[in-house]
Amino acid sequence: MDDAATLGTPGAALENCVISVDVIRKSFGDSHVLRDIRFAVEKGETVAIRGPSGIGKTTLLRLIAGIDTAFEGEIRRPDAMAIVFQEPTLLPWRTVSQNITLVHPELDRDSARAALEKVGIGDKADLFPGQLSLGQQRRLSLARAFAARPDLLILDEPFVSLDPLLAEEMLTLTEALIREYRPATIFVTHDADEAARLSDRILTLGGAPATLV
Amino acid sequence: MNVRLASLIGLLLLWIAAAWIGNDPEVLPMPGALLSPFWAELASGTLPYHLAMTLIRVLWAFALAMAAGVTLGLVMGLFPRVDAWLDPWLVVFLNLPALVLIVLCYLWVGLNETALILAVTLNKIPNVTTIVREGARALDPDLKAMAQVYRMPRATYLRHVVMPQLAPFVAAAARSGVAVIWKIVLVAEFLGRSSGIGFQIHLYFQLFDVVHVLIYSLSFIAVMLLVEWTMLQPWERRVRRWRTA
Numbered sequence A: 001m002d003d004a005a006t007l008g009t010p011g012a013a014l015e016n017c018v019i020s021v022d023v024i025r026k027s028f029g030d031s032h033v034l035r036d037i038r039f040a041v042e043k044g045e046t047v048a049i050r051g052p053s054g055i056g057k058t059t060l061l062r063l064i065a066g067i068d069t070a071f072e073g074e075i076r077r078p079d080a081m082a083i084v085f086q087e088p089t090l091l092p093w094r095t096v097s098q099n100i101t102l103v104h105p106e107l108d109r110d111s112a113r114a115a116l117e118k119v120g121i122g123d124k125a126d127l128f129p130g131q132l133s134l135g136q137q138r139r140l141s142l143a144r145a146f147a148a149r150p151d152l153l154i155l156d157e158p159f160v161s162l163d164p165l166l167a168e169e170m171l172t173l174t175e176a177l178i179r180e181y182r183p184a185t186i187f188v189t190h191d192a193d194e195a196a197r198l199s200d201r202i203l204t205l206g207g208a209p210a211t212l213v
Numbered sequence B: 001m002n003v004r005l006a007s008l009i010g011l012l013l014l015w016i017a018a019a020w021i022g023n024d025p026e027v028l029p030m031p032g033a034l035l036s037p038f039w040a041e042l043a044s045g046t047l048p049y050h051l052a053m054t055l056i057r058v059l060w061a062f063a064l065a066m067a068a069g070v071t072l073g074l075v076m077g078l079f080p081r082v083d084a085w086l087d088p089w090l091v092v093f094l095n096l097p098a099l100v101l102i103v104l105c106y107l108w109v110g111l112n113e114t115a116l117i118l119a120v121t122l123n124k125i126p127n128v129t130t131i132v133r134e135g136a137r138a139l140d141p142d143l144k145a146m147a148q149v150y151r152m153p154r155a156t157y158l159r160h161v162v163m164p165q166l167a168p169f170v171a172a173a174a175r176s177g178v179a180v181i182w183k184i185v186l187v188a189e190f191l192g193r194s195s196g197i198g199f200q201i202h203l204y205f206q207l208f209d210v211v212h213v214l215i216y217s218l219s220f221i222a223v224m225l226l227v228e229w230t231m232l233q234p235w236e237r238r239v240r241r242w243r244t245a
């Protein structure tokens, strides 16, 4: 690992790192949003990212996920990644089980079924997502994320627009799934409770341009 | 379906009323008066031959215009740089009268099949392109991001994420496409071919034979309605199935 020095972390820890992030600069046109953000996450470790609205949390996640590649710096990420957005982001024109098998071609119908069972919607495999309740759609989004045992899981405020009861239910489910599959997890949240409950470590963004504080 | 039938019967009654009031079979014959000449044209094989010629041309122009239009629309919708360059062309072609393109194609390519199909295709491409471009611009960026993070294979992405989003636009383009294309094909046949429904209409127009003009027009309209109801509409319903499930 030749980037050990630039990351400033002990070499031993880096061996286990699933993802290492080194963002020197990220800007949209003239607005400089992020600077000098460095951290790494180990297998099985859960890291929460917090910070005020508009600071650049989603921007950072999009860099980490590889959705946005226009930045200065380097990010090393594994091949097997999963993401859960604020919205379920499903394919409404494909069935519930196809929503898993199309995204993970290596899985057959039975494994997809098993993944759905895990989140409690095993009986909905042949419906279209539009026929599910909002809570069930989010469960499907979680099932899709965990189905292929990702090395890295990314969540962007996954429970933010839910009513408290549903949010609690989803949080419990996510907690259980993370404990079972143990991916490296990076998630953004506003909620201090949520951060404390799910994460081993909390990173806070602050300043302008934003960096870790 | 019942409303549709009743509405068509209403049209027929209107025709009968107009023919009765006009009382001149040379100008507007009764619907019944078309039957025996229709059978004669059908039995002699003349009607089927010209109908088939026109249908083949419609099919060719439709397939070519859809293929080119969908490709162009996708590219222009996805790449704003290409769009900026090609958009003015699109506006020019959209506003070019069908007649001008037909005449120019006949003059430049010659009075042959290629010229006809080229003219009709060029007439339709801008329209398909515009509709599909709207679809490509409206592609959901969140689904794209999702597909990217999960490393969805490219072919799967096109087939299961992009195409279903484009399908309503392609279906709309196809339906308006068929409707416009067959009309332009008739004009092009009228002007420069020696076969097809348009040619037959030209022939009987010169003889002032209203009965045969109506027979050829109505047969073709009937065929196109059949295509619309038995193929295009069911297909559109199928691609929309998930919405109504």
Ligand SMILES: Nc1ncnc2c1ncn2[C@@H]1O[C@H](COP(=O)(O)OP(=O)(O)OP(=O)(O)O)[C@@H](O)[C@H]1O
Pocket: A028, A033, A051, A052, A053, A054, A055, A056, A057, A058, A059, A060
């Ligand atoms: N595509 C873009 N073009 C221009 N500016 C952008 C773009 N995306 C984000 N920004 C700007 O970058 C900054 C950070 O936005 P970001 O969405 O990352 O904030 P956030 O921390 O996720 O906020 P929230 O907690 O409200 O979701 C904001 O000032 C935003 O206006």
Ligand SMILES: [Mg+2]
Pocket: A057, A058, A059
């Ligand atoms: Mg955000």
